[in-house]
Amino acid sequence: MSEPVKPEVVDGRRARSERSKQAIIDASLALMEEGNLIPTAQQISDKAGVGIRSFFRHFEDMETLFATIDEQIRASTEALFLGGDRDGTLEERILHAIERHGEGYEKQRNMILSTSAQLWRSETLRRNYARYQRGLRRDLDDWLPELKQLTRSQREAVDAIASFEMWHRLRYHQGLSNKSTIEVLVSLINLQLKG
Template sequence: MSSISASPVDGRSLRRERNRQDIVDALLSLIENGETEISAALIASKAGLSERSIFRYFDDVNDLYRSVCDQAFSKEIEYALIDDAGVGSLDMKIENFVNQRVRIYTMNEKIAPAARSFAFKNPVIKNQLVVGRKLLRTQIIKHFAEELSVFDKQQQQVAVAIIDSLTTFEYYDMMRSDQKMSVQAIKSVLTESIRKALQ
């Protein structure tokens, strides 16, 4: 009887992927915990690796942050789906839409502020935020297509801009952090505001 063991190459590849993932997890954890001054030494310490090894697994800082963004985005994507998108009465559409937005922002209460802070100095994160905002804006147009269809083009643009502004993370964070509103109170404000924007 013979057994086939993993080749040294396979072992190195697995170790490389594991170490690479440990670095991504470490950086994501630091961001989620509110760290704003993140050095290679801090990431390495969190990952349990040497500082020198970090850029053995990533081409540069942008490559590392790109991997972190990809992982965070993959976690968010399931939360970004609107239940019964574009279906049902206006009340049902608004309820599903508001629930989806609050779900996304509740999940990202820690990482979102840090991501926006890093975006000023990291083009990868900045681009990821731009892509995310575009996706959420497109959802508005598709989800409320029936209601928007009765408006002329200018009215449509205004309505979409209002709903888009009302349902940004920044607006959610202002109500949650500055105004100390409960999640249910925020949902009520968004529900009434969106309804008025579509009238």
Template sequence: MANKKTGLLAPDKNRERTSADGRRERSRSSRARIVDALLQLVAAGEVSPSAARVAETAKVGLRTVFRHFDDMDSLYREMSEAIEERITEVLLQPFKADHWRDRLLESVERRASVYEIIMPYRVSADTKRFESEFLQQDRLRLLRLERTALEATLPQSVLDDRVQTRALSLILSFQSWRALRQDEELSVSEAKAVVARLLANALSTIDA
């Protein structure tokens, strides 16, 4: 209890508060290590790491993983949030160009930077999405964000041509980038050159 003269907590209360603060800090530290472990494993090429593998990498018990996360779905949700924090700065950079055509060409470089960051995590999520309602919905959300970012750049006369808009969307999509980098085994510079060529060819057919 508090000392009436000093207003300070009695020693036993101080110990209880210190102990509670210590538990909360350890809990936050464990949770952060678990998320970081998943990010490390996926970045290293483990497309679908198990909870046991995450626990081993985080140096915590398996029960600790599920004490912080009800299931792997909730862990993937936190992974998605962590990746979005990494790419927000790139996404929010203003375009240097004024004309929409130049902005689209500028977006090749920007999207390449973002796609390189998120590629291992998107590939991992895609392998698990049929087992996870969250990952299914998150994939659709990301596809909408890609499309919305493109459509915000295009003039209405181009948007009115649905086929043309979808063609541009496909050229600049993550799926196209993944195919070039993984299936075609191109370097980053080669993949960017292919996307830029496809985009330039598509733009040459548009009068706007």
């Protein structure tokens, strides 16, 4: 007859397991921040200092990892885009909305690029990305209630102008500074709202 496992042994194993799981999540995020936009399970395991078997004990597949990361960082990611001074003239609110979104885009750039690069193969990422897009649209509506007066095509144009894709193109493909990018986007949104 074997001796019963003591509660502190079980608690110790559980704590080690949780540390290992968190190390995998942290390693995934660190690799993306470093520019590895599509890290493999092996690369993540190596960075976390755990074996590949440990990775798959915690995460059945990459989809499970993506879902867990989203649950863990969702509140802090959404907080980057919320808040800010939403009073003032239309011009001031457009400026502040674009500044706020731009700041969020800069902080989340590699995460967004990683997500975009893997949309084709991940239902979890497609669902999460769509949810974030809806959230950004609602947030823009909150900043600028005047958007309700636009035609459908004008409203869609504003979303395209305020998108990460437009921000990223101006900043990293066309080489504009943060300030110049904001000026371009604000002027384009002003054109839509003022005709």
